[in-house]
Amino acid sequence: MIRLIKRPTPSRGWIVATPVLAVIVTMIAGGIMFALLGKDPFEAIRIIFLDPLFDDRFAAYSRPQLLVKAGPLILIAIGLSLGFRAGIWNIGAEGQYIIGAICGAGFGLAFYPSENVLIFPGMVMAGALGGWAWAMIPGILKTRFRTNEILVSLLLVYVAEAILASAATNWLRNPDGAGFPGSRNLSRHAGTANPELLANTGMHWGVVAAFIAVIAAYVLLNKHVLGYQIKLAGQAPRAARFAGVNPTRLVLLCLGVSGALAGMAGLFEVSGPAGQISIDFNVGYGFTAIIVAFLGRLHPVGILLAGLLMALTYIGGELAQLMMGIPASAIQAFQGMLLFFLLALDVLSNYQIKFGREAVT
Amino acid sequence: MIDPITLITALIATSTPILLAAIGELVVEKSGVLNLGVEGMMIIGAVCGFMVAVGTGSPWLGFVAGMAGATALSLVFAFLTQVLLSNQVATGLALTLFGLGLAALLGEPYAGIIPPPTSDVFPQAMHAIPVIGPILLSHDIIIYLSVALVAATWFVLKHTRVGLILRAVGENHDAAHALGYKVVRIRVLAIMFGGACAGLGGAYLSLVRVPSWTEGMTVGAGWIALAIVVFASWKPWRALIGAYLFGGIAALQLRLQAAEIGVPVALLDASPYLVTIIVLVVISSDRSRAALNAPAALGRVFHATS
Numbered sequence A: 001m002i003r004l005i006k007r008p009t010p011s012r013g014w015i016v017a018t019p020v021l022a023v024i025v026t027m028i029a030g031g032i033m034f035a036l037l038g039k040d041p042f043e044a045i046r047i048i049f050l051d052p053l054f055d056d057r058f059a060a061y062s063r064p065q066l067l068v069k070a071g072p073l074i075l076i077a078i079g080l081s082l083g084f085r086a087g088i089w090n091i092g093a094e095g096q097y098i099i100g101a102i103c104g105a106g107f108g109l110a111f112y113p114s115e116n117v118l119i120f121p122g123m124v125m126a127g128a129l130g131g132w133a134w135a136m137i138p139g140i141l142k143t144r145f146r147t148n149e150i151l152v153s154l155l156l157v158y159v160a161e162a163i164l165a166s167a168a169t170n171w172l173r174n175p176d177g178a179g180f181p182g183s184r185n186l187s188r189h190a191g192t193a194n195p196e197l198l199a200n201t202g203m204h205w206g207v208v209a210a211f212i213a214v215i216a217a218y219v220l221l222n223k224h225v226l227g228y229q230i231k232l233a234g235q236a237p238r239a240a241r242f243a244g245v246n247p248t249r250l251v252l253l254c255l256g257v258s259g260a261l262a263g264m265a266g267l268f269e270v271s272g273p274a275g276q277i278s279i280d281f282n283v284g285y286g287f288t289a290i291i292v293a294f295l296g297r298l299h300p301v302g303i304l305l306a307g308l309l310m311a312l313t314y315i316g317g318e319l320a321q322l323m324m325g326i327p328a329s330a331i332q333a334f335q336g337m338l339l340f341f342l343l344a345l346d347v348l349s350n351y352q353i354k355f356g357r358e359a360v361t
Numbered sequence B: 001m002i003d004p005i006t007l008i009t010a011l012i013a014t015s016t017p018i019l020l021a022a023i024g025e026l027v028v029e030k031s032g033v034l035n036l037g038v039e040g041m042m043i044i045g046a047v048c049g050f051m052v053a054v055g056t057g058s059p060w061l062g063f064v065a066g067m068a069g070a071t072a073l074s075l076v077f078a079f080l081t082q083v084l085l086s087n088q089v090a091t092g093l094a095l096t097l098f099g100l101g102l103a104a105l106l107g108e109p110y111a112g113i114i115p116p117p118t119s120d121v122f123p124q125a126m127h128a129i130p131v132i133g134p135i136l137l138s139h140d141i142i143i144y145l146s147v148a149l150v151a152a153t154w155f156v157l158k159h160t161r162v163g164l165i166l167r168a169v170g171e172n173h174d175a176a177h178a179l180g181y182k183v184v185r186i187r188v189l190a191i192m193f194g195g196a197c198a199g200l201g202g203a204y205l206s207l208v209r210v211p212s213w214t215e216g217m218t219v220g221a222g223w224i225a226l227a228i229v230v231f232a233s234w235k236p237w238r239a240l241i242g243a244y245l246f247g248g249i250a251a252l253q254l255r256l257q258a259a260e261i262g263v264p265v266a267l268l269d270a271s272p273y274l275v276t277i278i279v280l281v282v283i284s285s286d287r288s289r290a291a292l293n294a295p296a297a298l299g300r301v302f303h304a305t306s
Helices: A011-036 A040-050 A056-085 A092-108 A119-144 A149-171 A205-223 A225-233 A237-242 A247-273 A284-295 A298-322 A329-343 B004-030 B040-055 B060-082 B088-110 B132-139 B143-157 B159-171 B173-178 B182-211 B221-231 B236-259 B266-283 B289-293
Strands: A002-006 A352-355
Touching: A002 A284, A002 A329, A011 A040, A011 A205, A011 A247, A011 A298, A011 A329, A040 A298, A056 A092, A056 A205, A056 A225, A056 A247, A056 A298, A056 B289, A092 A119, A092 A149, A092 A247, A119 A247, A119 B159, A119 B266, A149 A247, A149 B221, A149 B266, A205 A225, A205 A247, A205 A298, A225 A237, A225 A247, A225 A352, A237 A247, A247 A284, A284 A329, A284 B088, A298 A329, A329 B088, A352 B173, B004 B040, B004 B132, B004 B143, B004 B159, B004 B182, B004 B236, B004 B266, B040 B060, B040 B088, B040 B182, B060 B088, B060 B182, B132 B236, B143 B159, B159 B173, B159 B182, B173 B182, B182 B221, B221 B266, B236 B266, B236 B289
Parallel strands: none
Antiparallel strands: A002 A352
């Protein structure tokens, strides 16, 4: 007989250990999945997790990609983690990412072909505002009409995708593009580009913003009363109300911050690595960031590490696709599995496991 | 012009996958469990059903396989949330993310294949009866089954002992536990029922509604099913109305796009989702109704201390 006994507070040791354990278990389960696909599991795991960093043939290209891919994941996940801590579930970051990219790109293109240095900061502001506004829709509907923010934020992703399709094929289309869908290339125009800041590092303004967000979130959660209120609202909603936490303000703040960060991430992506607004420039970072937030235990430093790891699986996945013909979707399943194992193993941090029969008292 | 009779016929077919998923989720939520993985279970049902139907040539085996595949996935959710006591929101999201990835992986070799056709129930001659023929008699068995399922769910929840126990578990799991009901077992069964329904809906989508396999083909149907449960205030017949309302919008907007009237395509594409959001807002703004009908233990973790 196995019994679970709730710990008064989650075990600190297990909180750190479970993500590591979850990664190891996912590697084993992923290896089985690759074996079922008829691929050598050990080679696949090595190609995904080690070759992008250490293989001489690939490292020169792959290492900079680590920051390129981790930047948006970390930026979005930091925003999401604030809400998740307070029990506010913004799962539509993908939509806020798209709208932020469209608003920022639109701002930059409005001044084309000017190369004024103020244009790029303006684009970042516009991107953040766009994402913020898109997240305010579920925020206001939640605080004003008590509408479930999970469903509204998610459904708005599909609305954002419809707007993106129309922008790429219609009103943001490159007028010199011979009728092909897609906007002007932002990354190749000096006024709107988000360039690599240090050669061969992958560091662009989005990565800088991600690092700033990590530090800001750390300070907010540990030194500021607002961070305390966020944590309190998640752990003890009733106590939070007695302590004078304004739930309306908290919902709007958490959704607003996560929306603004996701919007900024979208703008950095579209003006840098992606280069232009196209129908499918978004590759699901908004959803993967949910996994990053949980894997990082909703803690800023954890999210930083989890974002780098998840970026590694993206790069390694591309490499495995190239080298072994492992389909790209296998990596998506792999990332989903990781979240499963993490949630399953969480039982160890929240409960003590006792074997044997309970003594009669 | 848009013919109302073909529109109604089309809306019934469009609504059925969502109706099936919604009725399953309604039972799950009535038992006090919030499973946000409907989208993932639907797409796994769609791909499993498609693979087996193409492999065996039988759409019926395909429907069974869709149900089985999604039920298997729902058991993962059941194990995590009921045995390992994980957070239901996070686990449901994981189910959706994992399901979308796994389905894309499994379905890769099946793109561009046409599945075996599903036969209609009534002979072709009966479809020709004016009005009633196309609207009521021109469908396949899954559509009739989905309506029968709504009736059965309503009857079981409202008029049987099983339904009473299920609702008791969903309203107050501690009280139900104290009365000797097996809370975890009942909830696992409800989750499996939800998985089977979502899987059947998914298989219907890939085998009849579309019919073909494309990656991510559910495009939010599972999330809309979740919204319809809220719209329905957890009442089966209202879920039917909600699903048909949504199907009506989806079918109508496709016809408006074909008619090329002066409405932007982006707005028409987004209209099913926008309408769902608006309906959610209207329902949730009525404080008394929303609060009265939601199962009281919805989404709460049950941990028996004795």
